[in-house]
Amino acid sequence: MNYYVMKNNQRINLLDIPTIEFNTLRAQLAATNLRPVSFFGSDWGQNVKLFVVLADDEKGELLVVSSLIDKNVKEYESITKDNHQYHMFEREFYEQFNIKPLGHPWLKPVRKNQDDYEFFEMEGEETHQVAVGPIHAGVIEPGHFRFMCQGEKVYNLEIMLGYQHRGVEDLMVKKPSNQLAESICGDSVIAYNMAYSQVMEELSGMEITNKAKLIRRVALEMERTAIHIGDLGAILGDIAYQMGKEVFGVTRTLVINTMLEISGSRFGRGLITVGGVNFDIDKDLSKKIVDVLNNVKNTVEKMTRATLKSSTVMSRLEKTGVVSNEIANELNLVGMIGRSCGINLDSRFDFCDEFYKDFERKSFNATNDAYSRFRIRYKEIIESISFVKKLLKKLEGYEKEDLCVPVKNFIPNSFALSVVESWRGELVHVATTDGEGKLSRYKIKDPSFNNWYGLSMAVRNNGISDFPLCNKGFDLSYCGFDL
Amino acid sequence: MFDTLKMKLHQKKQYIPDIKNAPMRTQFRGLPVLNNSVCDKCGACQGVCPTGALNINPLSIDLSKCTLCGACKNICKNSAINFSSYYKLGADKKEKLIVTEEITEEIYHKRAIEVRKEIYSIFNRSIKFRQVSAGGCNGCEMELNAAGNANFDMGRFGIDFVASPRHADGIVITGPISKNMAYALEDCYKSLPEPRIVILCGACALSGGVFQEASEINREFLDKYKVDLYIPGCPVHPLTFINAVLDFIRKK
The missing domain is CATH 3.30.460.80 (NADH:ubiquinone oxidoreductase Nqo5 subunit)
Incomplete structure (x- = not known):
């Protein structure tokens, strides 16, 4: 080979x-x-x-x-x-x-504008189609869904994306910047910016300080915590468990407001830059973060306990939107969704660095359904909070180090790759330079690129009314996919 | 059920009582504070600005382009550029978004949004929006969702996002408007009942932001139709959004 x-x-x-x-x-x-x-x-x-x-x-x-x-x-x-x-x-x-x-079995455009497109069609009594989008009922990004139903039951879901396509990969070659990297997918600001910065640093052979590396990882875990908490709330919102929705909603605010205290932006924009980070976490701030996270952990634990005791919640979550382990493997589902289907992939541990190698990788008892997707989030919130605390403790040892190192020029004819475990899963950035040391290609693969087809499989043989629950459980990115 | 009710007691009151004067953390990057006299016109800030929002002669920042990233502040040797935590950044004209040395919080707020009689008389108690994300990165969308949560709770002012443009008084646009969304956006706009209020939210929607030079963008919509309110930010903070809309529909 x-x-x-x-x-x-x-x-x-x-x-x-x-x-x-x-x-x-x-x-x-x-x-x-x-x-x-x-x-x-x-x-x-x-x-x-x-x-x-x-x-x-x-x-x-x-x-x-x-x-x-x-x-x-x-x-x-x-x-x-x-x-x-x-x-x-x-x-x-x-x-x-x-x-x-x-001989490709389903060769359709990915991001091109498609007024007329192919889809699996079914005929017979009581069969009908439900077309939704690109503009959805909620405040979310655009995408088009076509459900092939018989009665209430969904037999196939055809997902059509590309509405968000902005030409990011070309723009990344033409005019790369940290701000652009942050705006590719605004819910994974830290992960995208971290992957971009790491690729740029590798291309020019820069070695950043341990302090900067630690602060980046603290932010990455806080982003995971915040979004997962928000998602727990959104899942419960979709099954009309209002208390859960609101409590998780306000608990998320605590985490992102702490992020604001670190970086000046609720989503951590402006924190990471090529060469290091822009903001320091000193002792006082570190203590504050730990206090907030302890409080958050307490609320999340209590609320989750109350939620899962409710029989109406459990009856909606259990055995809804099942994706079998075989299908998940066949489609190469990654990240949190993959783990909720029993695929034990986590690039933090698979491609381990010096900081994550001390952390324990806990197993997860996957049940492949919406309940599994609820539990994996809960598990990862608790884990991420403990990681943040440990990372902050390590940070104390590097107090004297610089935040940022000077930026260097790219090395010609290079190929650099960075895999970051965003809260959705494995995010891959690849860049190459030409003989003159200029960027020649920038490629991004969002975890959603793998996982969108998984959603299509999850809703099969479910009631169409369970689609919002499945969709929120997956919570995939439109703009990360469309680029 | 008792556990659920216990959570209610545990949570107490979460809403921000006075949304117009809500305190903001000092680290927040809001209205730029410029000092032209110490600026030595070196142009370093223009070099790092990802959107070309800066002008150095005299020193000014165009909030329609600015992503509030703070890169200019970090590179300026003379500290000519700073950001205050002032968050009421919405304005009804694009020209008003250009911040120079003279613009203080009071001046900015005073001139930013003029109350229009017809808007005030019809919408002062309630206004409903349809949100269209046209290439938006989900940052502004998440913040707009957050504006409806238990903390900010814009529903108490009669401001809401509704599921259909037929039920809406206006449209809130986020994102730089991708080519593939141009048709759907215009279609949605045409489905609104008159007077069809248009609000642009976030640096991308206002000017294209970091995507100004992207190849798959089509901003013709904005040449065709009048915009009523510009709300800068990257992403727009929920307090910025709610206050801008309140200033737009109510008397100060």
Whole structure:
């Protein structure tokens, strides 16, 4: 097997990546059971260079390989035929480079505007379609859903996205900035900015201080805590358990207001910059964060206990929107949703760094349903709060270090990759530079890119009235997917 | 059930009683405070500004572009740029969003939003909005949702987001308006009953923000239709949003 083996947050020379013949690559990908984390094309003169990054989660390694495809060749034999995990990647590649994967089972546009599109259709008595969107009833992002129903029961959900497409990847090459990285997906500000900054630092060979690394990780865990608490409230809002909705809602406010005290923004905007962080967490602030989080933990525990005692809540959550472990594996669901379906992936621990390696990775008893998605959030809130406390304790030892190191120029012909566990799951940023040391390609893969199809599977054979509950349980990103 | 009721006792009162004078944490980056006399026109701030919101001669910040990221403050050697925690940033004209040295909190607030008689007479007790996210990053959307939670509770002022444009008095737009959303946005606008109030929320909606140069943006909608209220921020703080709408529909 011909790969270049690298670690997370590492820069490698672009020319070291083996370039193999496409059919060899295809056979190589078919023969392995490692999952793809990135799959993208890049303009290469007369050719398109296809990069594939696989993850070996057990060893904590990333395997990179590439292949050249002539631009005049308009088609190739699809990889998805052998391994369904590539289905979205190949659709995206087709849309961006117009090279058709032959035999792809469901080759549709990913982000292109589609007035007329294909969908699974069903005929018979009492069958009907429900079309929703792109503008939804709530204050959320746009997307289009088409339900194929018989009576109340959903047989298929066709998800159409792309309404949020702003051309982020091109803009990242043209005019990269921390502020742009933060605005790609505004609910994962810290994760996106952290991944972007790490890629930029690797590309230019910068080594940031431990203090900055710790503050970034504190913020990342606080973001996870805040959003998960908000989601618990939103899930309960969708099943009309008003007390839970409001209590979790105001508890989230406590966490994000603490974030405001650190960085001046409720979502942590402006905190992370290439080279380090902009704001310090001193002893007083550190103590305050711990106090707030203790209080938050107490409220979350109490409210969750009260919620799960309620039989009306349990009857809605249990056995709703089940995604079996087999399907989850086949679709390569990642992150929190993957874990709620029994896939034990967590890039914080799989690609472990010096800070997370001391933390205990607790197992989770997945039940694959909406109840599982509720419990995984609760578990991760409690865990994240304890991580923040431990990280803050470690931070005391690095008080004298600088927040920021000077920015350097990019090293030519580099390939850098960063995987960050955002609250949704594995977020992958990849960047390459050309021979003159300029950015030549920037690729982002949001965890939602893997997980949207999982939602489609979750609502099958459920009542259409359970869709909001399933949707909120997944809580996927539209803009992270659309870019 | 008793556990649920106990939670109510445990939570006590959570709402902010006086929303117009609600205290804001000092770390919040709100209205810029500029000092032109110490500015040596080095242009470093313009170099780091991601949206081109700064002008150095004389020193001014255009809040329609500013993401309040604070990068200019961090790079300025002479501390010519600062941000106060003043959060009532909404304005009814784009020109009013340009902050210069002379603009203090009082001056800004006094001139920012003029009460229009017809708006006041019809909407002073209640106004309903349809929200359309047209390429918004979910930051402003989350903050608009938060404006309705138990802390900020804008519902008590009769301000609400409704599920259909047919039930709404106005439209709140977030995001830089992507090409793929341009049609749906206009369709939604046309479904509103007259007088069709338009509110832009967040730096992206106001000017394109960090996405000004993005290839898949289509902002023709704003050339065609009149905007009633501009609310800057990245994202817009719930207090900024509620206060701007209150100033818009009620007398000060």
